[in-house]
Amino acid sequence: MENSSKIFYAALAVLVLGAHGAGLASAGAEGLAFGLFASLTLGGALVCIWERSVVRSAFSLMATFIGIAGLFLLLTADFLAMAQILIYVGGILALILFGVMLTPPDMEERKLPRVLSGLVLIGGGFAWVGMQVADSAHFATRAADASLEGVNNAKRIGVGFLAADQYVVAFELAAVVLTVALVAAVYIARRRRVDLEPAAAGELTGYDASNGGDA
Amino acid sequence: MGLEAYVAVSAGLFALGIIAIIVRRNVLYVLMGIEMILNAANINFVAFSHFQGDSLDGRMFAIFTIILAAAEAAVALAIVLNVFHLYDSIKPSDADLLRE
Numbered sequence: 001m002e003n004s005s006k007i008f009y010a011a012l013a014v015l016v017l018g019a020h021g022a023g024l025a026s027a028g029a030e031g032l033a034f035g036l037f038a039s040l041t042l043g044g045a046l047v048c049i050w051e052r053s054v055v056r057s058a059f060s061l062m063a064t065f066i067g068i069a070g071l072f073l074l075l076t077a078d079f080l081a082m083a084q085i086l087i088y089v090g091g092i093l094a095l096i097l098f099g100v101m102l103t104p105p106d107m108e109e110r111k112l113p114r115v116l117s118g119l120v121l122i123g124g125g126f127a128w129v130g131m132q133v134a135d136s137a138h139f140a141t142r143a144a145d146a147s148l149e150g151v152n153n154a155k156r157i158g159v160g161f162l163a164a165d166q167y168v169v170a171f172e173l174a175a176v177v178l179t180v181a182l183v184a185a186v187y188i189a190r191r192r193r194v195d196l197e198p199a200a201a202g203e204l205t206g207y208d209a210s211n212g213g214d215a
Numbered sequence: 216m217g218l219e220a221y222v223a224v225s226a227g228l229f230a231l232g233i234i235a236i237i238v239r240r241n242v243l244y245v246l247m248g249i250e251m252i253l254n255a256a257n258i259n260f261v262a263f264s265h266f267q268g269d270s271l272d273g274r275m276f277a278i279f280t281i282i283l284a285a286a287e288a289a290v291a292l293a294i295v296l297n298v299f300h301l302y303d304s305i306k307p308s309d310a311d312l313l314r315e
Contacts, residue, residue: 034216045231075265092288118238126230141266181286189293
């Protein structure tokens with residue numbers, strides 16, 4: 001392991017421990033869970049940017065997605081947490097890994113100064129904007145609706161999808177979009193017959209590249 | 216934990232997604248950065264809906280975002296495969312057929 005990676009992972013471990021401690025100190029067990037999931041989310045994203053190998057980056061992105069599912073659980077959105085794991089970890093990450101396997105590795109692509117300066121510049125900028133927002137903005141919160149206490153989340157979402165006065169149009173549109181996008185993805189990604197049999201390409205199109213100019 | 220903590224995590228994830236897109240020269244990192252950004256938006260939707268009386272609207276938005284992200288990932292991967300086939304490279308800057 002390179003020295004820079006050792007320093008990076010040591011700093012990351014300190015930050016993660018700090019996040020756990022801060023959460024535990026400020027809100028007890030819930031704060032500890034929040035610290036765990038938040039550090040899983042942000043730490044996974046950091047490792048994803050840091051690592052040279054695309055496969056390691058993809059797997060650290062899995063930590064990010066699982067951390068986000070945990071945050072959804074803390075926000076009492078249990079159906080969304082399950083959907084997050086099913087779709088992101090099971091679907092999108094598998095797709096990305098297919099992309100990794102179908103393209104060549106490029107270990108020299110990551111330049112350390114580029115990564116560090118990007119982290120410093122954008123991270124610093126966001127920290128500054130965040131402090132400005134924290135100074136000026138106030139998010140009004142409202143207590144949870146007591147009539148919804150103990151109501152099944154998945155059932156609420158299912159009713160919301162199908163009730164005529166709620167989301168049924170968007171639901172049907174999403175179905176159409178998914179069908180069109182997936183058929184289009186298969187159409188775009190398929191190998192054409194010409195690619196598979198280079199020798200037969202000339203016969204298929206009636207064009208022969210070798211003497212096409214002279215004839 | 217209050218709403219501010221979730222918004223902070225979401226902002227951090229958004230920033231890391233932007234960094235992944237502009238720092239790494241590889242289409243797959245661009246895809247991963249886009250997923251991070253979409254997930255940051257999702258955290259915001261769900262957090263605000265939770266702290267605004269547990270309404271359904273924010274969760275529905277998050278579900279539709281996930282649906283569109285899945286469609287986007289499939290199409291984007293297909294495009295990446297085609298671009299690699301055409302240019303023998305997965306650097307975004309190498310796909311410059313229209314440049315003279």
